[in-house]
Amino acid sequence: MRAVVNVFLKDGVLDPQGKASHHALDSLGFEGVADVRIGKQIIIKLETNDRDEAQKEVEQMCETLLANTVIEDYTIEID
């Protein structure tokens, strides 16, 4: 199975990488950009073929390593 994990900063948490990209886009002449936020997309290939087991395991991975749940939220898609 393949898990796609998106990790992004919670609303209200300052995103310096996003801010920098926003400024850079402005300087390059891209007008009409209201906001830029940058997160991580983590693609995990798992050996199991059990969807529930995969979901559970990836949730644990997020809680222990992949996301900092104090400032980050995450979503998991299994396919």
Next chain:
Amino acid sequence: MRAVVNVFLKDGVLDPQGKASHHALDSLGFEGVADVRIGKQIIIKLETNDRDEAQKEVEQMCETLLANTVIEDYTIEID
């Protein structure tokens, strides 16, 4: 409009961040992980309401700033 851009390393390009996470997951006792790849997810809020214009503009942003097209591929979703 809102654009979701996923930027990820091309197949065959070494992904040290993914490798490090893979090792860390192994050390934490997560078995059955075959591969980990880490990319960026960039969420751009645009002032325009024209889908085609948004798509075109974000493509240009990717080509000039957001992705290094020598080693990275990207996908764009507009919603």
